[in-house]
Amino acid sequence: MRRLRPYAVPYLLWMGLFILIPTIILIILGFTNLELYNIGVFDITLVNFSIFVQDQVVNALWNSLSYSFVTTLICFVIGYPVAYYLSTLSEKKRKILLAMMIVPLWSNMLLRIIAWEKIFTPTSIIADIFGISLDLLGTPTGVLIGMIAMYLPFMIFPIFSVLEKMDYKLIEAAKDLGASDLQTFVKVTFPLSSGGVVSGVIMTMLPAMTSFVLPARIGLGKINLIGNIIESKFMKEVLGSSGASINQGAIISLLLMVFSVISFVLITRVDKEGETLI
Amino acid sequence: MMKLSLKRKIIRIIGLSFTVLSFLMIFTPILVILVLSINASTKGYSWEGFTLKWYLELFQKDVMREPIMNTLVIAFASTIIATVLGTMFAIGINALEKKKRIQMMVINNVPVVNPDIVTGISLMIVFSLLSFTLGYYTVLIAHVFFSIPYVVLSIMPRLKKLDPNLYEAGLDLGCSRISGVFRVILPNISTGIISGALMAFTMSIDDFIITYFTSGAEYMNVSTWLYATLSRGRSFTPAAYAYNIIIFAITIAIILFVNLKRDRKEKTV
Numbered sequence: 001m002r003r004l005r006p007y008a009v010p011y012l013l014w015m016g017l018f019i020l021i022p023t024i025i026l027i028i029l030g031f032t033n034l035e036l037y038n039i040g041v042f043d044i045t046l047v048n049f050s051i052f053v054q055d056q057v058v059n060a061l062w063n064s065l066s067y068s069f070v071t072t073l074i075c076f077v078i079g080y081p082v083a084y085y086l087s088t089l090s091e092k093k094r095k096i097l098l099a100m101m102i103v104p105l106w107s108n109m110l111l112r113i114i115a116w117e118k119i120f121t122p123t124s125i126i127a128d129i130f131g132i133s134l135d136l137l138g139t140p141t142g143v144l145i146g147m148i149a150m151y152l153p154f155m156i157f158p159i160f161s162v163l164e165k166m167d168y169k170l171i172e173a174a175k176d177l178g179a180s181d182l183q184t185f186v187k188v189t190f191p192l193s194s195g196g197v198v199s200g201v202i203m204t205m206l207p208a209m210t211s212f213v214l215p216a217r218i219g220l221g222k223i224n225l226i227g228n229i230i231e232s233k234f235m236k237e238v239l240g241s242s243g244a245s246i247n248q249g250a251i252i253s254l255l256l257m258v259f260s261v262i263s264f265v266l267i268t269r270v271d272k273e274g275e276t277l278i
Numbered sequence: 279m280m281k282l283s284l285k286r287k288i289i290r291i292i293g294l295s296f297t298v299l300s301f302l303m304i305f306t307p308i309l310v311i312l313v314l315s316i317n318a319s320t321k322g323y324s325w326e327g328f329t330l331k332w333y334l335e336l337f338q339k340d341v342m343r344e345p346i347m348n349t350l351v352i353a354f355a356s357t358i359i360a361t362v363l364g365t366m367f368a369i370g371i372n373a374l375e376k377k378k379r380i381q382m383m384v385i386n387n388v389p390v391v392n393p394d395i396v397t398g399i400s401l402m403i404v405f406s407l408l409s410f411t412l413g414y415y416t417v418l419i420a421h422v423f424f425s426i427p428y429v430v431l432s433i434m435p436r437l438k439k440l441d442p443n444l445y446e447a448g449l450d451l452g453c454s455r456i457s458g459v460f461r462v463i464l465p466n467i468s469t470g471i472i473s474g475a476l477m478a479f480t481m482s483i484d485d486f487i488i489t490y491f492t493s494g495a496e497y498m499n500v501s502t503w504l505y506a507t508l509s510r511g512r513s514f515t516p517a518a519y520a521y522n523i524i525i526f527a528i529t530i531a532i533i534l535f536v537n538l539k540r541d542r543k544e545k546t547v
Contacts, residue, residue: 001372001373001442001445001446002373003373003455004369004370004372004373004445004455004459005370005373005374006370007366007367007369007370007371007373008367008370008371008373008374008382009370010367011363011367011370011371011382011386011426012382012385014423015385015386015388017404018400018401018404018423019385019388019389019400021403021404021407022399022400022401022403022404023400025403025407026399026400026403036403036406037406039407078296078299078300079300081292081293081296081297082293082296082297082300084293085290085293085294085296085297086297088293097297099533100301101300101301101304103526103530104304104305104307104308105480105484106480106484106525106526106529106530107307107308107311107484107522107526108484108486108500108501108504108522108525109484109486109501110486110501110504110505111307111311111504111518111519111522112307112308112311113307114504114508115306115307115308115310115311115314116307118310118314118322118323119306119307119310121323123323123324124323125310125313125314125317125319125322125323125324125325126310128323128324128325129313129325145303148303149303149304149306149307152300152303152304153304156300181285181286202391203391206391206392206393207393207394209393210393210394210395210396212395212487213486213487213505217508227395230395230399231395234399234402234491235490235491249399253395253396253399256393256395256396257396260391260392260393260396263391264387264388264391264392267387267391268384268387275435277387277390277391277431
């Protein structure tokens with residue numbers, strides 16, 4: 001097999017081009033006045049940090065942290081029992097239910113968000129058919145429900161995949177040694193599933209923190225997250241916004257990357273080869 | 279003993295009710311999309327009777343033709359390229375010594391863990407450095423980029439189960455390095471390759487964020503087209519819901535077919 005090693009080399013170069021180089025450029029952009037579309041001489045400056053005194057940016061940061069935290073917490077509280085329950089079922093039922101949970105993810109994300117938008121409108125099709133009238137557009141509750149529904153499967157899958165592979169004999173051994181159900185769970189089952197929990201928390205928290213279509217649509221633009229700020233800074237030609245500044249956007253992106261790196265180090269600790277990621 | 283079984287029953291009921299709640303939350307939007315796709319109303323605020331006209335409109339009118347064609351072309355092209363490259367890279371990674379293999383897998387997982395918005399911006403920056411005009415080719419490269427890690431992840435477990443001596447035996451029996459890959463390795467990891475390809479396809483066809491940052495203002499797939507329409511304050515035709523239901527049904531059919539075929543194969547072996 002040794003002779004096949006060269007096959008991995010182009011991958012390293014490819015990943016370097018698309019991960020390492022843009023990260024370096026983002027750092028340069030964030031700490032200088034370099035213009036991305038007109039690369040030339042640049043000076044080192046901290047002027048881009050001035051965005052952190054803008055109320056809009058501070059609010060977005062706070063919203064990103066609080067919304068992603070609450071979403072992740074609720075997803076965990078709901079998701080762990082679901083993953084546990086699924087793992088106790090017979091193989092056939094387990095397969096069917098798991099497939100049923102994956103299937104909705106094949107539906108377009110944007111249309112799913114639009115569907116929630118319709119559900120949360122008082123005069124919606126849901127109100128017309130079922131008589132349930134909700135008025136949650138532009139409210140934190142609406143945004144949270146949307147986020148939980150969107151990211152819940154990403155909490156359930158990794159926890160389930162760890163619980164499914166767990167050696168059941170360990171639990172029996174704990175019981176034989178006199179542990180109660182609760183003790184067995186706290187001392188054996190839960191610690192053994194911690195890798196899945198870490199993956200699940202990260203795979204829920206990072207997308208929730210950076211989502212920008214969902215808060216824009218369901219929050220009616222009243223609730224902004226970091227993603228909305230990044231969009232407004234980077235997408236000058238699409239949005240035609242006057243506040244666009246790639247250098248300021250770079251600073252916020254770097255901040256996101258810090259979260260990403262922390263998450264990554266955590267995941268790598270519990271799951272070196274990414275087996276809980278798919 | 280009675281107490282214990284009662285406690286277990288309660289735990290089971292909690293598990294069951296949370297599972298029901300999860301399915302409700304996950305399926306509600308799909309149900310709404312389905313209802314909107316067969317509802318005669320254009321605005322979609324009320325039920326105005328059953329119709330299939332949106333499904334017909336999809337094939338008759340030109341409104342959505344371009345974004346749909348773009349989405350499909352990118353999905354097929356990026357799946358083929360990402361599957362070929364991902365398979366090659368996975369074979370290379372698997373042949374490395376343990377420490378290097380783990381390092382490569384860590385690098386492989388960066389785009390999987392990274393939020394899409396970071397990946398999108400990173401790609402956009404590289405394209406602007408290389409002075410690529412944003413459009414078809416940049417979107418294609420972007421989709422290949424985010425798909426490869428998933429292909430590698432789904433092939434790796436199969437490769438690990440493969441006895442390395444088999445490949446060496448193939449070489450001893452006269453295979454060249456490349457024909458050894460085709461005759462010994464690929465047949466043994468085919469299920470991993472297929473599930474990797476399916477994953478790449480389903481991710482490409484629904485992608486919004488990465489396409490949004492790498493496509494420029496002219497080139498649109500269905501997701502970015504929907505977003506652009508809504509951002510301009512316009513509403514789109516319910517044919518979009520019909521499109522989604524069709525793609526959804528086709529995906530389910532393909533996955534069911536592949537799984538059934540695999541089950542049958544595994545039974546006969």
